[in-house]
Amino acid sequence: xxxxxxTLTMAATVLLTTQAFAAGDLANPPEAWEALWATVMFDLYIxxxxxxxxxxxxxxxxxxxxxxxxxxxxxxxxxxxxxxxxIPAAIFMADDFFLAAKGWTVWNDYRRVPExxxxxxxxxxxxxxxxxxxxxxxxxxxxxxxxxxVVLRMTSEDVVHDFGIPHYRVKEDVMPGRITYIxxxxxxxxxxxxxxxxxxxxxxxxxxxAVRAIPQDEFDAWLSANAEDPTFDIxxxxxxxxxxxxxxxxxxx
Amino acid sequence: MNTPSAxxxxxxxxxxxxxxxxxxHKRIGVLYLVGSMAAFGVAGLMALIIRLEQMNLGMQYxxxxxxxxxxxxxxxxxxxxAFLIPxxxxxxxxxxxxxxxxxxDVAFPRINAFSVWLFFFAIxxxxxxxxxxxxxxIMWTGYPxxxxxxxxxxxFYVFTVHLLGFSSILGAVNFLVTVIYMRAPGMGWNQLxxxxxxxxxxxxxxxxxIPVLAAAVTLLLFDKYLGTHFYDPSAGGDVLLYQNLFWFYxxxxxxxxxxxxxxxxFEIMTTMAKNQVFNYKAAIYGGIWxxxxxxxxxxxxxxxxxxxxxxxxxxxxxxxxxxxxxxxxLTLSLWGTxxxxxxxxxxxMMYAVSCLYLILLGGLTGIPLALPSLTLHLSETxxxxxxxxxxxxxxxxxxxxxxxxYWFPKMTGRYADGAVATLSFWCNFIGVNVTFWPLxxxxxxxxxxxxxxxxxxxxxEPYHExxxxxxxxxxxxxxxxxxxxxxxxxAGKKAPLNPWNSQSMEWTHTQSPPGPGNFIDDVxxxxxxxxxxxxx
Numbered sequence: 001x002x003x004x005x006x007t008l009t010m011a012a013t014v015l016l017t018t019q020a021f022a023a024g025d026l027a028n029p030p031e032a033w034e035a036l037w038a039t040v041m042f043d044l045y046i047x048x049x050x051x052x053x054x055x056x057x058x059x060x061x062x063x064x065x066x067x068x069x070x071x072x073x074x075x076x077x078x079x080x081x082x083x084x085x086x087i088p089a090a091i092f093m094a095d096d097f098f099l100a101a102k103g104w105t106v107w108n109d110y111r112r113v114p115e116x117x118x119x120x121x122x123x124x125x126x127x128x129x130x131x132x133x134x135x136x137x138x139x140x141x142x143x144x145x146x147x148x149x150v151v152l153r154m155t156s157e158d159v160v161h162d163f164g165i166p167h168y169r170v171k172e173d174v175m176p177g178r179i180t181y182i183x184x185x186x187x188x189x190x191x192x193x194x195x196x197x198x199x200x201x202x203x204x205x206x207x208x209x210a211v212r213a214i215p216q217d218e219f220d221a222w223l224s225a226n227a228e229d230p231t232f233d234i235x236x237x238x239x240x241x242x243x244x245x246x247x248x249x250x251x252x253x
Numbered sequence: 254m255n256t257p258s259a260x261x262x263x264x265x266x267x268x269x270x271x272x273x274x275x276x277x278h279k280r281i282g283v284l285y286l287v288g289s290m291a292a293f294g295v296a297g298l299m300a301l302i303i304r305l306e307q308m309n310l311g312m313q314y315x316x317x318x319x320x321x322x323x324x325x326x327x328x329x330x331x332x333x334x335a336f337l338i339p340x341x342x343x344x345x346x347x348x349x350x351x352x353x354x355x356x357x358d359v360a361f362p363r364i365n366a367f368s369v370w371l372f373f374f375a376i377x378x379x380x381x382x383x384x385x386x387x388x389x390x391i392m393w394t395g396y397p398x399x400x401x402x403x404x405x406x407x408x409f410y411v412f413t414v415h416l417l418g419f420s421s422i423l424g425a426v427n428f429l430v431t432v433i434y435m436r437a438p439g440m441g442w443n444q445l446x447x448x449x450x451x452x453x454x455x456x457x458x459x460x461x462x463i464p465v466l467a468a469a470v471t472l473l474l475f476d477k478y479l480g481t482h483f484y485d486p487s488a489g490g491d492v493l494l495y496q497n498l499f500w501f502y503x504x505x506x507x508x509x510x511x512x513x514x515x516x517x518x519f520e521i522m523t524t525m526a527k528n529q530v531f532n533y534k535a536a537i538y539g540g541i542w543x544x545x546x547x548x549x550x551x552x553x554x555x556x557x558x559x560x561x562x563x564x565x566x567x568x569x570x571x572x573x574x575x576x577x578x579x580x581x582x583l584t585l586s587l588w589g590t591x592x593x594x595x596x597x598x599x600x601x602m603m604y605a606v607s608c609l610y611l612i613l614l615g616g617l618t619g620i621p622l623a624l625p626s627l628t629l630h631l632s633e634t635x636x637x638x639x640x641x642x643x644x645x646x647x648x649x650x651x652x653x654x655x656x657x658x659y660w661f662p663k664m665t666g667r668y669a670d671g672a673v674a675t676l677s678f679w680c681n682f683i684g685v686n687v688t689f690w691p692l693x694x695x696x697x698x699x700x701x702x703x704x705x706x707x708x709x710x711x712x713x714e715p716y717h718e719x720x721x722x723x724x725x726x727x728x729x730x731x732x733x734x735x736x737x738x739x740x741x742x743x744a745g746k747k748a749p750l751n752p753w754n755s756q757s758m759e760w761t762h763t764q765s766p767p768g769p770g771n772f773i774d775d776v777x778x779x780x781x782x783x784x785x786x787x788x789x
Contacts, residue, residue: 032626062594063598074788075529082535084535089578099574099620100571104570107566107624159399171629171633172558173558175492197633201319205705242711252699252710
């Protein structure tokens with residue numbers, strides 16, 4: 001009976017937490033990504049630091065004094081041998097589950113599409129991207145209104161591509177015969193790029209285009225202008241982008 | 254008993270014929286070494302061209318993207334399938350495993366000879382891609398539909414994989430039977446060298462998983478040339494079927510390379526530290542066999558961004574993270590082997606120590622890639638590229654070179670150590686760091702793999718430039734190294750039979766190089782014998 005109560009309480013807690021999450025502020029996956037990256041790096045520095053110090057210490061300390069010298073390590077007793085296997089295994093496992101739990105939470109941010117998300121269809125071709133908006137407008141650049149979560153439903157007409165936007169810390173494969181999705185939360189006005197990240201042939205390198213987040217009123221004007229005649233010149237835009245980026249730092253976010 | 258007729262009979266067999274028709278495991282090992290190093294040379298040249306092309310923005314040396322893709326294909330396929338796997342499980346296992354267990358040869362010497370010649374045919378087939386029109390340009394992964402719709406000749410890839418797979422399966426059966434039935438009388442399982450164990454584990458993986466790869470690429474062949482639709486979604490096929498089958502083999506293949514490399518490290522570190530293996534049984538049954546046990550249930554981490562179901566991605570996140578448990582136990586034994594040792598340094602040991610750094614760096618940088626959420630950004634970037642080079646390519650290659658320096662006196666009766674060896678070591682060690690650290694950094698910022706140009710990230714140019722200089726430092730190191738190997742084999746300083754005072758059987762019981770049949774008398778050991786018995 002007590003077990004049942006405990007289980008029910010736990011289930012209720014989980015349910016409530018999920019509800020609270022759904023009702024709360026909109027997630028911002030790239031920020032969660034950066035935080036998780038920092039946590040994992042901290043974890044790696046600790047493990048790496050300990051192992052490095054141990055190795056250097058032993059490599060210096062146990063240098064042979066004469067060629068005839070032999071090592072003096074004793075054979076481990078059964079208890080020692082088991083402990084030296086199980087204790088590190090337990091530590092590694094604890095760290096694994098810690099990281100898995102953290103990673104799982106961020107994963108949920110990435111995969112749970114907000115209900116009010118605007119849908120844009122993405123199609124990959126060798127070697128360009130095509131975006132179709134809800135009103136049927138088709139363009140070669142991705143434009144989103146600031147503050148409006150966007151869900152991209154993606155497929156390919158030929159081979160496997162991968163739709164990757166480094167600035168938003170997200171990518172997903174784009175395949176013929178399957179539809180995949182990602183969602184983006186453009187929290188501020190921004191101009192960046194999407195590039196193909198899965199090998200797709202001779203011009204794989206050149207399969208990149210503009211991703212812009214602009215204020216809602218500008219977006220509306222842009223959309224109606226493009227509905228009649230797409231205004232985007234990819235060649236010109238790329239040249240400007242490369243010129244402008246040359247003087248920038250390497251941080252993509 | 255050198256009767257005149259017997260001598261005449263021997264003299265009648267010319268050297269080329271002796272090598273061509275040899276069934277001796279040591280000669281077959283040397284043939285594997287020559288073949289895998291040739292593959293390494295050509296694939297290394299491809300790497301230099303790739304780095305030169307990426308050095309600056311725009312098209313530099315290549316004439317088309319397809320040509321660049323051909324170089325990338327050859328570099329990846331040859332390095333993994335024709336250098337690392339045959340170098341570790343072909344050369345090292347062939348030459349030293351029978352010596353370590355006190356066997357006079359492998360169980361099926363003629364099948365062994367068949368295996369090595371299949372391997373040579375595969376190399377020739379792969380090299381032919383430089384002279385045929387429309388060479389394969391499908392990366393070593395060969396994902397459809399690209400590999401089916403491309404004008405490139407995918408069949409060269411498929412048949413190369415078939416030949417190598419057949420060769421490896423025969424090798425696997427051969428070595429498993431050898432270890433099970435041909436150990437010296439009295440040699441129990443817990444007295445085996447760690448290298449023997451890692452080789453057994455690698456061959457078990459090959460035996461289980463290669464047929465899946467062979468099936469996957471055969472269906473590719475059918476789709477491209479016979480009009481079937483296994484991977485064609487427009488006719489009810491599925492493009493992801495191939496990726497699943499491919500990585501179901503190719504993730505375990507990482508351990509086929511990694512495990513024997515770790516085995517070589519244990520041999521060198523126990524000998525040079527004159528110490529026993531720290532926690533031997535945990536390393537063998539927990540570490541090595543733990544890795545084998547988990548190897549087949551982590552492949553989805555190569556498909557984190559392919560739209561696999563969430564439960565599968567998160568399930569494989571947990572299994573992938575849990576690899577750290579057996580790998581951690583194995584690493585701890587590696588570190589522990591230094592504890593209270595009496596360490597002497599030579600070229601082999603310098604390579605072994607640098608492997609400790611490479612395993613740590615390569616292993617730890619894999620942890621972010623175990624998390625699907627981080628991989629959503631890192632996948633297919635040069636971060637991944639640098640990570641797997643450190644853990645799979647550099648770690649394993651350095652371990653293999655460590656093994657060559659370590660066993661050189663056994664194979665040739667001469668040392669390969671010396672000033673040139675030290676210089677080439679430092680070139681290689683500094684070179685790999687100069688090459689791959691910049692790729693980590695720009696990878697985290699989004700530099701994609703398999704690009705010959707990067708107009709979207711012009712600010713990455715200096716990093717690519719540094720990486721290219723690094724590649725040329727490695728090239729200098731490797732040229733010095735191979736020059737040194739050839740010179741030392743002919744005119745190096747003469748070495749005694751057991752120059753490192755090892756307790757392992759390949760050193761204590763044989764000539765340098767061991768003659769036909771390996772041992773003068775049959776080897777028998779008792780239960781107190783151990784290859785790591787230094788502190789008696």
